[in-house]
Amino acid sequence: MRNINFQKEDILKKNFYPSIVKRGQGKISFDSPLFWKKNIPFYSLLLLITTCFFYFFLIYLLLIKKRIIIPKIRFMAMMQKKFFHFLVVIIVFSFPNISFGGDYHTFSTLVCSDCHVMHGSKTHLYDGTSGPDTTIGGLAPYNMLLKNNENELCLSCHDGKANAPDVRGANTNSYIRAAGAINVLGDSGTYGENKGHTLGITSPPPGGTWTGNSSEGLKCSHCHNVHGNNFYRNLVKSPGNATGKKVTYSTGSGYGGTEAIQQISTSPMSTHYGANNIYYRQTAVGTTDFGLSEWCSGCHESIHGQGGSGNMGGSASGDTSSAGDEWLRHPTRDVTMSEGVTNKHIDSNHWFSSLSSRVPVVSPSGIIPGSSTGSDNEVFCGSCHKAHGSDKKFGLLYDDDSTSSLEDGTSMMQTCQQCHYK
Structure with a gap:
């Protein structure tokens, strides 16, 4: 017997569009988030224009034709208030890409049944098509989820599936994943536990003391x-x-x-998180x-700090060439590339020699990979590490700047020489 899950969006769509809610017909059905992302702005704008026309028509009747016998001041105040509230609602819901950050796992791009189940019996999506791996893991502790472990639930979509970014192991789809590859406790080899963040690990992170609040160790929801x-x-x-x-x-x-x-x-x-797009x-x-x-x-508190402190080294005024001001930990803020050149810690002749293949940098003025180098460029965690991890130790990013591909290096020295050249 099929398990039918009625969704909130089903009810709304049937009430407003009863004659055309027929799943599977046409290129884009109402069940598709793509339909709403494409058409909500158009319909909202049409409704807004119609409302404006009606509102000003009433003003015309009141002030010019005097055809409506209503206390004008009270009526106009009421209409302005109602119209203002309506306008705010229309603006907010007309532009989901702008108003709702994060892009995914929002009301318009994910249905509840992708992760939740009411009867412990779900084996397919509510429209009958196949979806994520929905093998039930048990009834506790996550008895409302399709998996009995939070990380397993996330990986049921984000590990080896074509319809979502693949975040574990080698990338199997066309989505660019700027964060790299995460690993799971017990993994070894190319994407082993020493290659980045490890799901399920209970020990403190490097340079930190935080261990989470769960015996399950590191979880996706911690970030x-x-x-x-x-x-x-x-x-x-x-x-x-x-x-x-x-x-x-x-x-x-x-x-x-x-x-x-x-x-x-x-x-x-496919290019959402491309190096030249951010x-x-x-x-x-x-x-x-x-x-x-x-x-x-x-999480990694002691790796960061104020220049000149015993933990960081360097100088409180930034980067200097004075003896005794050597950095103990690489700075990730408040020290620009131009300071590094001035104090002979960076060779400007070898500064990001290839725009098509360079490590990411931070720039208050907005200079990004693919643009000419700026004097205010600063390195940050992502200049050397992938946020999830990589196939290199410590999730490092090896980049050969003599090629046009990012992350194709064979040694850490190639990444270091994006700024330093000895």
């Missing part, structure tokens, strides 16, 4: 909000021991804004926006 939010890649606010750290982002071309991340284009998905900015401590390095410090 990502599974239901989506307004931050970059649904990253949680305040990871680990952090407070008030978040990674804001916006979409569109141009250098405007102060968000930590800016994506030039949000489609197609601006990285570093914002000042004390502001409401933070760069990725600040966010990472929520």
